[in-house]
Amino acid sequence: CGHFFCPDCYYIIMEETPPKCPLDDIDFKRKTSCCLPEGSLSRSRVRCPNSAYGCKEEFQLDSMNYHVGCCRFYPLPCIKCGDTVGYKNLVSHLLHSCKFRGNETADPEPAVLDAVE
Incomplete structure (x- = not known):
């Protein structure tokens, strides 16, 4: 699938039988999916997980918990x-x-x- 995950998420996914990507439900393979070094994803810009319900906010991944806690589009x-x-x-x-x-x-x-x- 080619998606990237933080170490915590990567190891949780790899414990599934069979491991599947949570983003596209494709079989998760060590060769095509990647575990990035700690902290490298936290600086990535992401959309609010409530974007499907109208939220337009984008922020750094390490700010997600704060935003989701006060997002009015939950x-x-x-x-x-x-x-x-x-x-x-x-x-x-x-x-x-x-x-x-x-x-x-x-x-x-x-x-x-x-x-x-």
Whole structure:
């Protein structure tokens, strides 16, 4: 697959039977996948893991834990339909794109909407 991993992740992957790349689910081979020296990945720029839910932030890998801890796009299930949406987009989803919008029997309590806003 050719992806690079930090030593901790590399050894966790190699313990799997069979080892598979967590990024593309391809068989993980020592020859084509690489374990980089400690610290070399931490300076790489990465996108937020919540980018699929609307976050546009990019930062150095060593800042990821801080960012993820305060990112407002963390995924959570819609209280009406169960679809996964970003926290910051939940109200918009409930009002505009939820398949159960307008269904009076499934409307969230006003307190729930207030808490999300």
